[in-house]
Amino acid sequence: MAERLALIAKYALGLAMAGIIYAMFLVVPQYVGLGDAGRIIIVHVPTAWVTSAAFALSAIYSIIYLRTRSPLHDASAVSAAEVGMLFCIFATVTGAIFAEVVWGTFWNWDPRETTILVLLLIYAAYFALRSSIDDGARRRRLSAVYNIFACVTMPFLLFVAPRVADSTLHPNCAFLQGSKCEGVSLDLNGAKISQLGDVVVELKAVEQVGDMTRAVVEVRMPGLTEYADLAPTMDSEGKAADRPEFPGQSFRMILIEADPQAGTARVNMQAPGTGLLSNQRTLWVFLASNVTFGLLALWIFRIRATILQVSARLQTTEAL
Amino acid sequence: MNNSLLWRATKAVFVREVRSELRSRQALNAVALFAVCSIVAVSIGLGPLNRSAELPLIHAALVWIVLLFAAFTALARVFVVEEEQRTAAALRLAAPAHAVYLGKLLFNLVLLVALTLLVAVLAVVLLRMQVKAPTAFAVMLAAGSLGLVTGTTLIAAIIARASSRSTLFAVLSFPLLIPLLVTAVRGTALALAGAGWDRCLAPIQTLLAYAVAMFVTSLFLFATVWED
Numbered sequence: 001m002a003e004r005l006a007l008i009a010k011y012a013l014g015l016a017m018a019g020i021i022y023a024m025f026l027v028v029p030q031y032v033g034l035g036d037a038g039r040i041i042i043v044h045v046p047t048a049w050v051t052s053a054a055f056a057l058s059a060i061y062s063i064i065y066l067r068t069r070s071p072l073h074d075a076s077a078v079s080a081a082e083v084g085m086l087f088c089i090f091a092t093v094t095g096a097i098f099a100e101v102v103w104g105t106f107w108n109w110d111p112r113e114t115t116i117l118v119l120l121l122i123y124a125a126y127f128a129l130r131s132s133i134d135d136g137a138r139r140r141r142l143s144a145v146y147n148i149f150a151c152v153t154m155p156f157l158l159f160v161a162p163r164v165a166d167s168t169l170h171p172n173c174a175f176l177q178g179s180k181c182e183g184v185s186l187d188l189n190g191a192k193i194s195q196l197g198d199v200v201v202e203l204k205a206v207e208q209v210g211d212m213t214r215a216v217v218e219v220r221m222p223g224l225t226e227y228a229d230l231a232p233t234m235d236s237e238g239k240a241a242d243r244p245e246f247p248g249q250s251f252r253m254i255l256i257e258a259d260p261q262a263g264t265a266r267v268n269m270q271a272p273g274t275g276l277l278s279n280q281r282t283l284w285v286f287l288a289s290n291v292t293f294g295l296l297a298l299w300i301f302r303i304r305a306t307i308l309q310v311s312a313r314l315q316t317t318e319a320l
Numbered sequence: 321m322n323n324s325l326l327w328r329a330t331k332a333v334f335v336r337e338v339r340s341e342l343r344s345r346q347a348l349n350a351v352a353l354f355a356v357c358s359i360v361a362v363s364i365g366l367g368p369l370n371r372s373a374e375l376p377l378i379h380a381a382l383v384w385i386v387l388l389f390a391a392f393t394a395l396a397r398v399f400v401v402e403e404e405q406r407t408a409a410a411l412r413l414a415a416p417a418h419a420v421y422l423g424k425l426l427f428n429l430v431l432l433v434a435l436t437l438l439v440a441v442l443a444v445v446l447l448r449m450q451v452k453a454p455t456a457f458a459v460m461l462a463a464g465s466l467g468l469v470t471g472t473t474l475i476a477a478i479i480a481r482a483s484s485r486s487t488l489f490a491v492l493s494f495p496l497l498i499p500l501l502v503t504a505v506r507g508t509a510l511a512l513a514g515a516g517w518d519r520c521l522a523p524i525q526t527l528l529a530y531a532v533a534m535f536v537t538s539l540f541l542f543a544t545v546w547e548d
Contacts, residue, residue: 066544114498121495128491132482142478145541146492149474152537156499156530193373200374 013299016292023285037101040094042285046293048091048116054084054297055119059151062144071316074140075308077147078130083301085123087293092116115157122150136315183256183268186217196253196269199246204229206260211236213258215265219246232267234258243270326422329415333423337398338430347431351394355439358386363446379449380508384501386439387432387468394431395472396489398424399480408480412548421473421542425535428476429469436465452514460511460520463527464504470534471496477545500530 024042061077095113096106107113129146133139184194186203193202196219204216214233220226226247232255233242243252246269257266341347362382369375402408411420440461443449451457472493479488507523 114502118495118498121498125492125495128488129478129482132484132488134483138481141544141547142481145474145545146478149534149537149541150496152533153471153496153499153530156526156533202373 010299013292013295016288017296020285020289020292024289028282028285029279037098040098042289043293044091044094044098045286046290047087047094049290050293050297051084051088051091051116051119053294054080054087054301055123056151057301058084059147062147065140065144066148069141071136071140071312072309074144075312076305077144079301079304079308081123081126081147082304083297085120085127086300087297088116088120088123092120118157126150183254183266185257185264185266186215188263196267199269201267203263203265206258206263206265208260209233212241213255213260214242215255215258215267217253217265217267219253221247326416326419329419330422330426333411333415333419334426337423337427341427341431347394347397348434351390351431351435352438354390354393355386355435356442358389359439359442359446362386366447368448376450376512377505377509379443379447379512380505382447383439383443383449383508384464384505386443387436387465388497388501390435390439391432391468391472392490392493393486394435395428395469396476396479396485398427398473399476400485403480409548412546417543417546418539420546421477421538424476425469425473425538428473429466432465432469433462436461449512451512453511453516453520456511456515456517456520456524457508459524460504460507460527463524463531464500464508467500467504467527467531467534468497470531470538471500474534474538474542474545477542481545496534500527503527503530 020042024039028039028042030036030038058077058080061073061080065073065077099108100106126143126146130139130143133142184196184201186192186194186201188203188206193200195201200220202218204218206213206215212233212235214231216229216231218227218229228247230244230253231242232240232244232253234255235241240254240256243254245252252270253267254270255265255267369378402411444451475489475493479485479492482488503523503526507520507527510520510523
């Protein structure tokens with residue numbers, strides 16, 4: 001009975017996955033400014049969430065392992081880390097493709113990109129550590145310690161890195177409540193140089209032109225490859241008007257606040273794709289995709305954990 | 321355990337580390353020469369740099385990269401040497417785990433502070449680094465070093481029990497040090513550019529918070545690593 005249920009669940013999952021892929025290309029409408037590239041969020045965002053969940057699960061199993069010292073819990077920790085790694089690679093690759101198409105660059109040290117890269121490095125190091133310790137019990141113990149230790153640094157990445165680089169290209173302000181996308185404040189008489197993503201921006205002037213407020217901002221692209229003066233404007237009600245494009249990129253600069261008297265201005269970069277999920281069809285496909293990818297990850301995790309647990313049991317019986 | 325007993329054992333481990341280091345001077349020589357070589361290499365490679373708005377950031381990044389790699393060569397030694405000379409078992413019997421950790425952490429801290437001083441002086445002399453806010457600069461370097469030591473000493477204890485130790489130390493430590501490195505580079509650049517305390521305080525707080533978090537976690541986990 002249980003076997004038959006598992007079989008049914010397996011086929012249902014396969015069907016759901018196929019449905020998601022179908023919906024991704026044929027049900028989700030094109031988004032203005034993104035074209036077909038916007039469809040990739042149906043894969044990109046769920047895989048990124050599954051990645052974080054899997055790594056968190058791995059750390060929890062490592063803690064449990066250190067308490068119980070049962071090789072079975074270690075097997076679960078390893079399989080969760082492997083699933084996390086797999087989905088992390090999916091998320092990184094789909095993200096890089098999207099970034100190239102929409103932002104004009106595969107990689108630009110956006111805070112989220114930094115975080116996912118560090119995650120990849122941490123778990124690559126975790127597997128490297130496991131492969132370089134021969135003794136089974138010692139390998140389990142030391143890799144569990146490393147897993148927990150690495151987990152402690154994550155809050156610093158999540159909260160520190162975004163504060164350092166004040167802006168993110170990810171169109172998240174729209175659907176992640178509480179996330180900050182405030183841009184950077186520049187002051188002609190003080191801190192007039194700052195960074196948006198990896199672009200250096202320097203405020204040159206803030207002026208009143210008719211009833212529009214205009215800021216002149218020099219931008220220097222990474223590697224100082226290109227310089228340009230951009231002049232975003234704002235109307236009298238504080239709504240951004242002119243949104244000039246960054247040189248060689250497809251994201252734009254917007255003026256959020258400006259005070260010509262004080263010589264201050266707040267600018268941000270705006271990526272196409274903000275507000276993507278306000279569309280109902282996209283939203284439902286997106287939610288279904290999250291559930292399906294979560295179940296898929298759970299299924300892979302169960303299989304991998306069972307295999308590793310069986311081999312751990314065999315090793316203990318052989319040792320006896 | 322009694323606190324004064326722990327403190328005495330810690331001091332004994334620390335003194336032993338210092339004494340054996342002064343006898344061989346292995347770590348000191350290696351680290352000092354590494355720092356001199358890398359700063360000279362950077363100085364030759366770059367030549368004189370023009371003063372620009374980004375110069376403090378470039379100098380800060382160079383100083384921290386040199387410090388990071390010097391730390392990778394030096395800080396694992398305290399535990400690796402115990403395994404190489406097969407003295408780990410004796411040390412396990414002689415001192416409680418926490419005393420071993422604290423003693424070695426203190427030794428690494430002293431080593432890294434000495435190294436940081438050397439690198440800072442060399443950078444001022446050879447890279448013509450201008451320090452406009454010396455106090456903030458010193459505090460930033462001290463807080464960064466503290467984070468670097470607390471973040472790597474437990475890793476040193478882990479890799480001492482594995483094969484291919486020297487590469488593994490860098491591989492395991494680097495991802496954990498990225499938040500520290502980002503904050504330290506930005507903070508040091510602020511201090512070099514002469515920013516006031518109001519702007520330097522945030523990175524210093526972050527660095528100290530990082531150091532405290534890593535220290536407390538290390539204390540929890542060290543006994544597990546050290547047990548045989």
